[in-house]
Amino acid sequence: xxxxxxxxxxxxxxxxxxxxxxxxxxxxxxxxxxxxxxxxxxxxxxxxxxxxxxxxxxxxxxxxxxxxxxxxxxxxxxxxxxxxxxxxxxxxxxxxxxxxxxxxxxxxxxxxxxxxxxxxxxxxxxxxxxxxxxxxxxxxxxxxxxxxxxxxxxxxxxxxxxxxxxxxxxxxxxxxxxxxxxxxxxxxxxxxxxxxxxxxxxxxxxxxxxxxxxxxxxxxxxxxxxxxxxxxxxxxxxxxxxxxxxxxxxxxxxxxxxxxxxxxxxxxxxxxxxxxxxxxxxxxxxxxxxxxxxxxxxxxxxxxxxxxxxxxxxxxxxxxxxxxxxxxxxxxxxxxxxxxxxxxxxxxxxxxxxxxxxxxx
Numbered sequence: 154x155x156x157x158x159x160x161x162x163x164x165x166x167x168x169x170x171x172x173x174x175x176x177x178x179x180x181x182x183x184x185x186x187x188x189x190x191x192x193x194x195x196x197x198x199x200x201x202x203x204x205x206x207x208x209x210x211x212x213x214x215x216x217x218x219x220x221x222x223x224x225x226x227x228x229x230x231x232x233x234x235x236x237x238x239x240x241x242x243x244x245x246x247x248x249x250x251x252x253x254x255x256x257x258x259x260x261x262x263x264x265x266x267x268x269x270x271x272x273x274x275x276x277x278x279x280x281x282x283x284x285x286x287x288x289x290x291x292x293x294x295x296x297x298x299x300x301x302x303x304x305x306x307x308x309x310x311x312x313x314x315x316x317x318x319x320x321x322x323x324x325x326x327x328x329x330x331x332x333x334x335x336x337x338x339x340x341x342x343x344x345x346x347x348x349x350x351x352x353x354x355x356x357x358x359x360x361x362x363x364x365x366x367x368x369x370x371x372x373x374x375x376x377x378x379x380x381x382x383x384x385x386x387x388x389x390x391x392x393x394x395x396x397x398x399x400x401x402x403x404x405x406x407x408x409x410x411x412x413x414x415x416x417x418x419x420x421x422x423x424x425x426x427x428x429x430x431x432x433x434x435x436x437x438x439x440x441x442x443x444x445x446x447x448x449x450x451x452x453x454x455x456x457x458x459x460x461x462x463x464x465x466x467x468x469x470x471x472x473x474x475x476x477x478x479x480x481x482x483x484x485x486x487x488x489x490x491x492x493x494x495x496x497x498x499x500x501x502x503x504x505x506x507x508x509x510x511x512x513x514x
Contacts, residue, residue, distance in 0.1 A: 177206070180206070180228055180231060180232070181199065181202045181203060181206055182199075183228060184196055184202050184205075184206070184220070184225060184228045184229070185197060185198070185199055185202045187222050187224040187225050187228065188202075188220055188221065188222055188225045191221045191222050191225070193221035194218075194219070194220060194221035194222070194225065195218050196218060196219075196220055196221075196225060201218055204218065205218045205219075205229075206232055209229065209232040209233060209236060210232055210235060210236045210239060211236070212236050212240065259304060259308070260301075260304060260318075260319070260320040261304075261317060261318050261319035261320060261321075261331055261332070262319075262328075262331060263331075264330075264331040264332075264333065265295055265317040265319075265331070265332060265333050266333070267293045267295055267317055267332075267333055267336070267337075268333065268336040268337075268511075269293075269336070269337070269338045269510065269511050270292065270293040270294060270295055270317075270333070270336075270337050270338060271287055271292055271293070271294050271295070271337065271338060271339050271340075271341065272294070272295045272296075272297065272332050272334055272337045272339070272340040272341065273294060273295070273296050273297065273340075273341045273343050274297045274323060274329075274340060274341065274342050274343060274344075274353075275297070275298070275323070275342065275343035275344045276296060276297075276298040276300065276303045276307075276343065277343065277345075279343065279369075280296065280343050283341065283343075284296065284311065284316060286416060286417055288311060288315050288316065289416075289417040289419065290417045290507060290508070291506065291507075292508065293314075293315055293316070293317075294311075294315065294316050294317070295316075295317040295318075295319065295332040295333065295334075295337065296316060296317070296318050296319070297319045297321055297323065297329065297332055298318070298319070298320060298321075299320070299321065299322055299323055300320075301320055303318075303320075304318050304320050317332065319331050319332050323353065324356070326357075326360045326361075334361055334364055335361060335363065335364065336511070337364060337511070338365070338508070338509055338510070338511045339365050339366070339367055339385070339509070340357075340364050340365065340366050340367070341366075341367050341368070342354055342357075342366055342367075342368045343369075347370055347371055347372050347375055350368050350370075350379075351375070351378065351379060351382060354366050354368065354379070354382055354383065354384055355382050355383075358382070358383045365385040366383065366384045366385055367384065367385055367386040367387070367388070368384055368386075368387055368388070369387075369388045369389075369390050370387050370388065370389045370390070371389075371390060371391065372389075373389035373391060373392050375387075376389065397411070397412065414426050414490060418492060418493035418496065419493075420493055421492060421493040421494035421497075422492055422493065422494070423492060423493055424490060424491065424492045425490075425491065425492070425493070425496070426458075426488060426489070426490055427488075427489050427491060427496060427499075427507045428461070428486050428487070428488055428489075428507060428508055428509065429486065429487055429489065429499075429500075429503045429505060429507055430484075430485075430486055430503070430505045430509075430510050431481055431482065431483055431484065431485045431486070431487060431503070432483055432503070432504070432505060433483040434504065435483070435502070435503055435504075436502060437481055437487075437502075438481060438482060438483050439480060439481070439482070440480070440481055441478050441479065441480055441481070442457070442460060442475055442478075442479040442480070442481060443478070443479075445457060445481055445487070449489065449499070453491065453495045453498055453499050454491070454492075454495050455489050455490065455491035455495045455499060456489065456490040456491070457487060457488070457489055458473065458474055458488050458489065458490055459471060459472060459473045459474060459475075459487070459488035460472050460475065460479070460481065460485055460486065460487050460488065461485060461486040461487075461488070462482075462484075462485050463484060469486075471488075486509070
Protein backbone atom coordinates (compact mmCIF):
# COMPACT_ATOMS: atom_id res chain seq x y z
CA UNK A 154 0.00 0.00 0.00
CA UNK A 155 1.48 3.34 -1.07
CA UNK A 156 2.16 6.22 1.32
CA UNK A 157 -0.19 8.56 -0.58
CA UNK A 158 -3.00 6.02 -0.38
CA UNK A 159 -2.51 5.69 3.38
CA UNK A 160 -2.53 9.48 3.79
CA UNK A 161 -5.75 9.75 1.76
CA UNK A 162 -7.35 7.00 3.83
CA UNK A 163 -6.41 8.77 7.07
CA UNK A 164 -7.71 12.06 5.68
CA UNK A 165 -11.03 10.49 4.73
CA UNK A 166 -11.36 8.92 8.18
CA UNK A 167 -10.60 12.24 9.90
CA UNK A 168 -13.15 13.99 7.69
CA UNK A 169 -15.78 11.34 8.45
CA UNK A 170 -15.21 11.71 12.21
CA UNK A 171 -15.43 15.52 11.93
CA UNK A 172 -18.73 15.30 10.02
CA UNK A 173 -20.15 12.79 12.52
CA UNK A 174 -19.32 15.03 15.48
CA UNK A 175 -20.68 18.08 13.67
CA UNK A 176 -24.01 16.33 13.04
CA UNK A 177 -24.11 15.12 16.65
CA UNK A 178 -23.52 18.57 18.13
CA UNK A 179 -26.04 20.06 15.72
CA UNK A 180 -28.71 17.56 16.81
CA UNK A 181 -28.02 18.30 20.50
CA UNK A 182 -28.32 22.03 19.81
CA UNK A 183 -31.52 21.48 17.81
CA UNK A 184 -33.00 19.32 20.58
CA UNK A 185 -32.44 22.06 23.16
CA UNK A 186 -33.82 24.65 20.73
CA UNK A 187 -37.17 22.84 20.17
CA UNK A 188 -37.55 21.80 23.82
CA UNK A 189 -36.51 25.01 25.60
CA UNK A 190 -40.03 26.53 25.72
CA UNK A 191 -41.72 23.37 27.05
CA UNK A 192 -42.50 23.29 30.78
CA UNK A 193 -42.83 19.47 30.75
CA UNK A 194 -39.23 18.62 29.88
CA UNK A 195 -35.76 18.99 31.36
CA UNK A 196 -34.15 19.06 27.91
CA UNK A 197 -33.81 22.83 28.03
CA UNK A 198 -30.11 22.85 29.00
CA UNK A 199 -27.15 21.54 27.06
CA UNK A 200 -25.88 19.44 29.98
CA UNK A 201 -29.21 17.58 30.15
CA UNK A 202 -29.33 17.23 26.37
CA UNK A 203 -25.82 15.73 26.24
CA UNK A 204 -26.75 13.33 29.07
CA UNK A 205 -29.93 12.28 27.28
CA UNK A 206 -28.14 11.74 23.95
CA UNK A 207 -25.42 9.62 25.53
CA UNK A 208 -27.78 7.29 27.46
CA UNK A 209 -29.92 6.99 24.34
CA UNK A 210 -27.01 6.24 21.99
CA UNK A 211 -25.66 3.66 24.43
CA UNK A 212 -29.16 2.07 24.70
CA UNK A 213 -29.12 2.52 28.49
CA UNK A 214 -32.26 4.68 28.49
CA UNK A 215 -32.77 5.55 32.19
CA UNK A 216 -36.03 7.41 31.41
CA UNK A 217 -35.19 10.22 33.83
CA UNK A 218 -35.13 12.74 30.99
CA UNK A 219 -37.32 12.60 27.88
CA UNK A 220 -38.58 14.97 25.16
CA UNK A 221 -42.02 16.52 25.48
CA UNK A 222 -42.50 18.21 22.10
CA UNK A 223 -43.32 16.66 18.74
CA UNK A 224 -40.07 17.80 17.13
CA UNK A 225 -38.07 16.80 20.21
CA UNK A 226 -39.40 13.24 19.95
CA UNK A 227 -38.62 13.23 16.24
CA UNK A 228 -35.00 14.20 16.96
CA UNK A 229 -34.88 11.53 19.68
CA UNK A 230 -35.85 8.94 17.07
CA UNK A 231 -32.71 9.89 15.17
CA UNK A 232 -30.64 9.18 18.30
CA UNK A 233 -32.43 5.86 18.83
CA UNK A 234 -31.99 4.61 15.26
CA UNK A 235 -28.44 5.93 15.19
CA UNK A 236 -27.65 3.86 18.29
CA UNK A 237 -28.71 0.71 16.43
CA UNK A 238 -26.37 1.62 13.57
CA UNK A 239 -23.51 2.47 15.91
CA UNK A 240 -23.73 -0.80 17.81
CA UNK A 241 -24.09 -2.74 14.59
CA UNK A 242 -20.99 -1.02 13.29
CA UNK A 243 -19.08 -1.63 16.53
CA UNK A 244 -20.01 -5.32 16.58
CA UNK A 245 -19.04 -5.64 12.92
CA UNK A 246 -15.74 -3.86 13.50
CA UNK A 247 -15.01 -5.96 16.59
CA UNK A 248 -15.75 -9.16 14.68
CA UNK A 249 -13.52 -8.03 11.83
CA UNK A 250 -10.77 -7.05 14.28
CA UNK A 251 -10.86 -10.43 16.05
CA UNK A 252 -10.82 -12.25 12.71
CA UNK A 253 -7.89 -10.11 11.55
CA UNK A 254 -5.94 -10.79 14.76
CA UNK A 255 -6.56 -14.52 14.39
CA UNK A 256 -5.59 -14.48 10.71
CA UNK A 257 -2.44 -12.44 11.38
CA UNK A 258 -1.35 -14.89 14.05
CA UNK A 259 -2.04 -17.83 11.76
CA UNK A 260 -0.02 -16.26 8.92
CA UNK A 261 2.87 -15.43 11.25
CA UNK A 262 2.54 -11.65 11.13
CA UNK A 263 2.96 -11.42 14.93
CA UNK A 264 6.49 -12.76 14.50
CA UNK A 265 8.41 -15.33 16.52
CA UNK A 266 10.81 -15.19 19.44
CA UNK A 267 12.85 -18.17 18.16
CA UNK A 268 16.62 -17.75 18.37
CA UNK A 269 19.43 -20.01 17.11
CA UNK A 270 16.82 -21.64 14.91
CA UNK A 271 16.82 -22.75 11.29
CA UNK A 272 14.86 -20.94 8.60
CA UNK A 273 13.55 -22.61 5.46
CA UNK A 274 12.65 -20.14 2.72
CA UNK A 275 10.52 -21.92 0.15
CA UNK A 276 8.27 -24.89 0.74
CA UNK A 277 7.92 -28.21 -1.08
CA UNK A 278 8.06 -31.94 -0.38
CA UNK A 279 11.80 -31.75 0.27
CA UNK A 280 11.08 -29.12 2.92
CA UNK A 281 8.89 -31.58 4.80
CA UNK A 282 11.79 -34.07 5.07
CA UNK A 283 14.23 -31.39 6.20
CA UNK A 284 11.86 -30.15 8.94
CA UNK A 285 11.24 -33.72 10.11
CA UNK A 286 14.96 -34.19 10.63
CA UNK A 287 15.44 -30.83 12.35
CA UNK A 288 12.49 -31.28 14.69
CA UNK A 289 13.67 -34.82 15.38
CA UNK A 290 16.94 -33.52 16.83
CA UNK A 291 15.15 -30.86 18.87
CA UNK A 292 15.81 -27.85 16.66
CA UNK A 293 13.24 -25.11 16.15
CA UNK A 294 12.38 -24.09 12.61
CA UNK A 295 10.80 -21.07 10.93
CA UNK A 296 9.20 -21.86 7.57
CA UNK A 297 8.59 -19.06 5.05
CA UNK A 298 6.14 -19.89 2.26
CA UNK A 299 4.41 -17.81 -0.40
CA UNK A 300 1.40 -20.14 -0.60
CA UNK A 301 -1.41 -19.79 1.94
CA UNK A 302 -2.46 -23.41 1.53
CA UNK A 303 0.87 -24.52 3.00
CA UNK A 304 0.24 -22.67 6.25
CA UNK A 305 -2.64 -24.88 7.43
CA UNK A 306 -0.85 -28.08 6.42
CA UNK A 307 2.34 -27.15 8.30
CA UNK A 308 0.45 -25.98 11.40
CA UNK A 309 -1.56 -29.22 11.48
CA UNK A 310 1.54 -31.42 11.46
CA UNK A 311 3.93 -29.54 13.74
CA UNK A 312 3.60 -27.90 17.14
CA UNK A 313 3.96 -24.13 17.21
CA UNK A 314 6.57 -24.67 19.95
CA UNK A 315 8.88 -26.21 17.34
CA UNK A 316 7.80 -24.75 14.00
CA UNK A 317 6.83 -21.18 13.15
CA UNK A 318 5.13 -20.47 9.81
CA UNK A 319 5.23 -17.17 7.94
CA UNK A 320 3.21 -16.44 4.80
CA UNK A 321 5.13 -13.89 2.79
CA UNK A 322 6.41 -12.80 -0.56
CA UNK A 323 10.04 -13.95 -0.47
CA UNK A 324 11.25 -10.51 -1.56
CA UNK A 325 9.43 -8.69 1.25
CA UNK A 326 12.45 -8.23 3.49
CA UNK A 327 10.59 -6.33 6.20
CA UNK A 328 8.04 -9.13 6.54
CA UNK A 329 10.86 -11.67 6.47
CA UNK A 330 12.13 -10.14 9.71
CA UNK A 331 9.05 -11.68 11.38
CA UNK A 332 10.90 -15.01 11.16
CA UNK A 333 13.65 -13.44 13.31
CA UNK A 334 16.13 -14.19 10.54
CA UNK A 335 18.81 -12.01 12.13
CA UNK A 336 18.87 -14.31 15.18
CA UNK A 337 18.70 -17.54 13.16
CA UNK A 338 21.52 -20.05 13.14
CA UNK A 339 21.18 -20.83 9.44
CA UNK A 340 18.81 -20.12 6.55
CA UNK A 341 18.09 -22.75 3.90
CA UNK A 342 17.04 -21.26 0.55
CA UNK A 343 14.73 -23.96 -0.79
CA UNK A 344 13.95 -22.85 -4.34
CA UNK A 345 13.73 -24.98 -7.47
CA UNK A 346 16.08 -23.16 -9.84
CA UNK A 347 19.78 -22.65 -9.08
CA UNK A 348 19.82 -19.25 -10.78
CA UNK A 349 16.86 -18.06 -8.70
CA UNK A 350 18.67 -19.20 -5.56
CA UNK A 351 21.84 -17.32 -6.49
CA UNK A 352 20.06 -14.04 -7.25
CA UNK A 353 17.95 -14.37 -4.10
CA UNK A 354 20.93 -15.04 -1.82
CA UNK A 355 22.84 -12.07 -3.29
CA UNK A 356 19.91 -9.75 -2.60
CA UNK A 357 19.28 -11.18 0.85
CA UNK A 358 22.94 -10.87 1.83
CA UNK A 359 22.70 -7.11 1.27
CA UNK A 360 19.91 -6.86 3.85
CA UNK A 361 21.04 -9.57 6.29
CA UNK A 362 24.86 -9.67 5.93
CA UNK A 363 25.43 -11.71 9.11
CA UNK A 364 23.01 -14.50 8.22
CA UNK A 365 24.53 -17.80 7.10
CA UNK A 366 22.90 -19.55 4.15
CA UNK A 367 22.87 -23.11 2.86
CA UNK A 368 21.49 -24.29 -0.49
CA UNK A 369 21.09 -27.48 -2.47
CA UNK A 370 22.35 -27.42 -6.05
CA UNK A 371 21.16 -29.28 -9.11
CA UNK A 372 24.33 -28.21 -10.90
CA UNK A 373 27.36 -29.01 -8.75
CA UNK A 374 29.60 -26.88 -11.01
CA UNK A 375 28.04 -23.77 -9.45
CA UNK A 376 29.35 -24.58 -5.98
CA UNK A 377 32.23 -22.09 -6.04
CA UNK A 378 29.95 -19.39 -7.44
CA UNK A 379 27.59 -19.78 -4.51
CA UNK A 380 30.42 -19.85 -1.99
CA UNK A 381 31.73 -16.60 -3.48
CA UNK A 382 28.23 -15.14 -3.13
CA UNK A 383 28.36 -15.69 0.65
CA UNK A 384 26.65 -19.07 0.98
CA UNK A 385 28.15 -21.00 3.91
CA UNK A 386 27.44 -24.49 2.60
CA UNK A 387 26.29 -25.96 -0.70
CA UNK A 388 25.04 -29.49 -1.27
CA UNK A 389 24.85 -31.06 -4.71
CA UNK A 390 21.85 -33.40 -4.71
CA UNK A 391 23.12 -35.29 -7.77
CA UNK A 392 26.57 -35.75 -6.26
CA UNK A 393 25.22 -37.14 -2.98
CA UNK A 394 22.70 -39.46 -4.63
CA UNK A 395 25.26 -40.74 -7.17
CA UNK A 396 27.84 -41.47 -4.44
CA UNK A 397 25.28 -43.27 -2.30
CA UNK A 398 24.01 -45.29 -5.27
CA UNK A 399 27.55 -46.32 -6.29
CA UNK A 400 28.25 -47.33 -2.70
CA UNK A 401 25.10 -49.47 -2.58
CA UNK A 402 26.21 -51.18 -5.80
CA UNK A 403 29.66 -52.17 -4.54
CA UNK A 404 29.60 -51.75 -0.74
CA UNK A 405 25.96 -52.14 0.28
CA UNK A 406 26.70 -52.49 3.98
CA UNK A 407 28.83 -49.33 3.99
CA UNK A 408 26.08 -47.46 2.14
CA UNK A 409 23.42 -48.70 4.54
CA UNK A 410 25.55 -47.64 7.52
CA UNK A 411 26.23 -44.20 5.97
CA UNK A 412 22.54 -43.61 5.30
CA UNK A 413 21.49 -44.63 8.80
CA UNK A 414 23.92 -42.32 10.62
CA UNK A 415 22.94 -39.35 8.46
CA UNK A 416 19.46 -39.31 10.01
CA UNK A 417 18.74 -38.57 13.66
CA UNK A 418 18.63 -41.36 16.25
CA UNK A 419 14.96 -42.10 16.94
CA UNK A 420 15.66 -44.73 19.63
CA UNK A 421 18.41 -45.29 22.19
CA UNK A 422 19.89 -48.01 19.97
CA UNK A 423 20.05 -45.94 16.78
CA UNK A 424 23.40 -44.47 15.80
CA UNK A 425 23.93 -40.93 14.62
CA UNK A 426 26.73 -38.42 13.98
CA UNK A 427 26.68 -35.46 16.36
CA UNK A 428 28.52 -32.15 16.26
CA UNK A 429 29.05 -30.65 19.71
CA UNK A 430 30.59 -27.35 20.76
CA UNK A 431 33.42 -27.42 23.30
CA UNK A 432 32.99 -24.72 25.95
CA UNK A 433 35.49 -23.45 28.50
CA UNK A 434 33.75 -25.52 31.22
CA UNK A 435 33.99 -28.73 29.19
CA UNK A 436 36.14 -31.37 30.98
CA UNK A 437 37.76 -32.27 27.64
CA UNK A 438 38.93 -28.69 27.00
CA UNK A 439 42.74 -28.52 26.87
CA UNK A 440 43.16 -32.27 26.48
CA UNK A 441 44.68 -34.01 23.48
CA UNK A 442 42.47 -35.41 20.74
CA UNK A 443 43.94 -38.90 21.27
CA UNK A 444 43.20 -38.93 25.01
CA UNK A 445 39.63 -37.74 24.41
CA UNK A 446 39.18 -40.40 21.71
CA UNK A 447 39.99 -43.25 24.10
CA UNK A 448 38.11 -41.73 27.04
CA UNK A 449 34.89 -41.29 25.02
CA UNK A 450 35.09 -44.84 23.74
CA UNK A 451 35.65 -46.22 27.22
CA UNK A 452 33.10 -44.13 29.12
CA UNK A 453 30.34 -43.54 26.58
CA UNK A 454 30.90 -46.11 23.81
CA UNK A 455 31.25 -43.17 21.42
CA UNK A 456 33.72 -42.76 18.57
CA UNK A 457 35.40 -39.38 18.02
CA UNK A 458 35.95 -39.05 14.25
CA UNK A 459 36.90 -35.41 13.74
CA UNK A 460 37.22 -31.88 15.01
CA UNK A 461 36.44 -28.44 13.56
CA UNK A 462 38.71 -25.51 14.37
CA UNK A 463 38.87 -21.87 13.30
CA UNK A 464 41.83 -20.58 11.36
CA UNK A 465 43.35 -17.11 11.91
CA UNK A 466 40.78 -15.63 9.50
CA UNK A 467 37.86 -17.14 11.41
CA UNK A 468 37.06 -19.78 8.81
CA UNK A 469 36.00 -23.22 9.98
CA UNK A 470 38.34 -26.11 9.11
CA UNK A 471 37.26 -29.72 9.51
CA UNK A 472 40.07 -32.08 10.52
CA UNK A 473 39.15 -35.74 10.04
CA UNK A 474 40.62 -38.19 12.54
CA UNK A 475 43.77 -36.09 13.15
CA UNK A 476 47.14 -37.56 14.06
CA UNK A 477 49.60 -36.24 16.61
CA UNK A 478 49.05 -34.43 19.88
CA UNK A 479 46.32 -32.05 18.71
CA UNK A 480 44.70 -30.16 21.58
CA UNK A 481 40.98 -29.50 21.95
CA UNK A 482 40.14 -25.91 22.86
CA UNK A 483 36.98 -23.91 23.68
CA UNK A 484 35.21 -22.93 20.47
CA UNK A 485 36.13 -26.17 18.71
CA UNK A 486 33.46 -28.59 17.55
CA UNK A 487 33.97 -32.34 17.96
CA UNK A 488 32.36 -34.83 15.56
CA UNK A 489 31.21 -38.05 17.23
CA UNK A 490 29.45 -41.27 16.21
CA UNK A 491 27.21 -42.51 19.01
CA UNK A 492 23.79 -43.95 19.73
CA UNK A 493 20.84 -42.29 21.42
CA UNK A 494 21.66 -43.69 24.85
CA UNK A 495 25.28 -42.50 24.73
CA UNK A 496 24.21 -39.08 23.54
CA UNK A 497 21.97 -38.57 26.56
CA UNK A 498 24.99 -39.18 28.82
CA UNK A 499 27.47 -37.16 26.77
CA UNK A 500 25.07 -34.23 26.43
CA UNK A 501 25.21 -33.75 30.21
CA UNK A 502 29.01 -33.61 30.04
CA UNK A 503 29.15 -31.05 27.20
CA UNK A 504 26.10 -29.13 28.52
CA UNK A 505 25.24 -27.80 25.04
CA UNK A 506 22.71 -28.55 22.35
CA UNK A 507 23.98 -30.43 19.33
CA UNK A 508 24.85 -28.58 16.15
CA UNK A 509 26.33 -25.21 15.29
CA UNK A 510 25.75 -22.29 17.64
CA UNK A 511 25.28 -18.83 16.16
CA UNK A 512 28.16 -16.57 17.07
CA UNK A 513 27.08 -13.17 18.41
CA UNK A 514 28.89 -10.23 16.85
